[in-house]
Amino acid sequence: MTPCAWSAWRPLRLVEPVPVGTLREQLDGGQSFRWSVDEDGAWTGVFGCTLAGLRGTDRGLEWRGLVGVDGTEAALLRYLDADGTQAKLTDALPWRSDGVLLAAIAAHPGLRILRQDPQEALIGFLCSSNKRILQIRQMVARLAESLGDPLGGGHHALPSWSQLAAASEAQLKACALGYRAAFLRGTARRLLARPRWAEEFAALSTAELLAELQSLPGVGPKVAACVALFGFGRLESFPVDTWVVQALAGAYGFHGWAPARLEEFGRAHFGPAAGLAQQYLFAAARADVLPMPFRAEASSPKPVRRPKSRARPRR
DNA sequence: GTCCAGGATTCAG
DNA sequence: CTGAATCATGGA
Numbered sequence: 001m002t003p004c005a006w007s008a009w010r011p012l013r014l015v016e017p018v019p020v021g022t023l024r025e026q027l028d029g030g031q032s033f034r035w036s037v038d039e040d041g042a043w044t045g046v047f048g049c050t051l052a053g054l055r056g057t058d059r060g061l062e063w064r065g066l067v068g069v070d071g072t073e074a075a076l077l078r079y080l081d082a083d084g085t086q087a088k089l090t091d092a093l094p095w096r097s098d099g100v101l102l103a104a105i106a107a108h109p110g111l112r113i114l115r116q117d118p119q120e121a122l123i124g125f126l127c128s129s130n131k132r133i134l135q136i137r138q139m140v141a142r143l144a145e146s147l148g149d150p151l152g153g154g155h156h157a158l159p160s161w162s163q164l165a166a167a168s169e170a171q172l173k174a175c176a177l178g179y180r181a182a183f184l185r186g187t188a189r190r191l192l193a194r195p196r197w198a199e200e201f202a203a204l205s206t207a208e209l210l211a212e213l214q215s216l217p218g219v220g221p222k223v224a225a226c227v228a229l230f231g232f233g234r235l236e237s238f239p240v241d242t243w244v245v246q247a248l249a250g251a252y253g254f255h256g257w258a259p260a261r262l263e264e265f266g267r268a269h270f271g272p273a274a275g276l277a278q279q280y281l282f283a284a285a286r287a288d289v290l291p292m293p294f295r296a297e298a299s300s301p302k303p304v305r306r307p308k309s310r311a312r313p314r315r
Numbered sequence: 316g317t318c319c320a321g322g323a324t325t326c327a328g
Numbered sequence: 329c330t331g332a333a334t335c336a337t338g339g340a
Contacts, residue, residue: 132338176336176338
């Protein structure tokens with residue numbers, strides 16, 4: 001049992017202020033599943049092997065770490081994109097000509113893509129299919145608690161692939177994974193044989209990375225896009241989930257479009273930081289603050305049938 | 316009790 | 329290739 005003592009709260013220097021609402025969306029809005037908040041509004045979370053606390057105050061963002069543990073502040077600065085890369089990319093998004101995006105950014109100013117560990121993103125989104133964020137968080141918490149290494153204060157790191165592969169059926173079942181248990185075991189066994197998988201994946205182009213991720217059991221187009229975005233920092237990756245489908249249908253009029261086609265639109269329209277735009281749209285859709293001029297029509301005649309396939313320029 | 320969830324997989328057409 | 333059934337579990 002490791003004694004746990006928090007350091008005092010200290011200011012965290014970011015290039016842009018983070019409103020408390022944005023902080024909440026960022027830590028508990030479906031990117032990471034490892035943060036929880038107490039009654040005073042103080043967040044506690046684990047990323048990689050770092051245990052940290054965050055809170056928003058009148059004086060700005062503050063952080064704390066475990067006494068005797070070095071590197072917490074540096075890890076937080078990297079995790080939260082303190083160098084301002086995403087602030088610049090946000091400014092380069094087409095919000096000046098896109099009122100939907102403008103409204104989404106205004107709803108959560110300063111929202112960032114968390115720079116997560118690849119394994120953390122992969123485990124989290126392997127659990128994500130057909131589940132709500134709250135339940136994903138519970139699954140991941142149980143995985144860490146029952147299989148991961150202790151970090152102090154009752155918190156645990158996520159299990160390694162070998163720890164996951166070695167887990168018994170009963171242990172996985174107790175994590176309430178449902179049919180996703182087979183996904184986790186399968187992926188754990190595959191990556192256990194490739195100790196440097198994260199480096200190897202990081203060296204791939206984004207298209208190659210997405211294909212490589214999708215070869216893993218339980219990883220389809222959407223999960224692969226999320227892992228590329230959150231775990232490998234591929235900000236051009238544009239995950240299309242149920243919320244984004246609804247947002248693009250209601251706000252842009254793309255009713256009935258297949259996810260692959262919406263993804264194509266997102267990348268073309270939003271450009272190199274499409275994933276960042278996606279996160280703004282996702283958060284705004286969940287908060288129900290997007291302008292929806294094309295909300296699903298109840299009485300109008302059948303929507304115009306759209307061409308299902310495009311001419312393929314491939315050779 | 317019913318419905319649905321930051322989907323993936325498998326199978327029928 | 330597209331669409332539908334199926335998957336296991338818990339919260340609303």
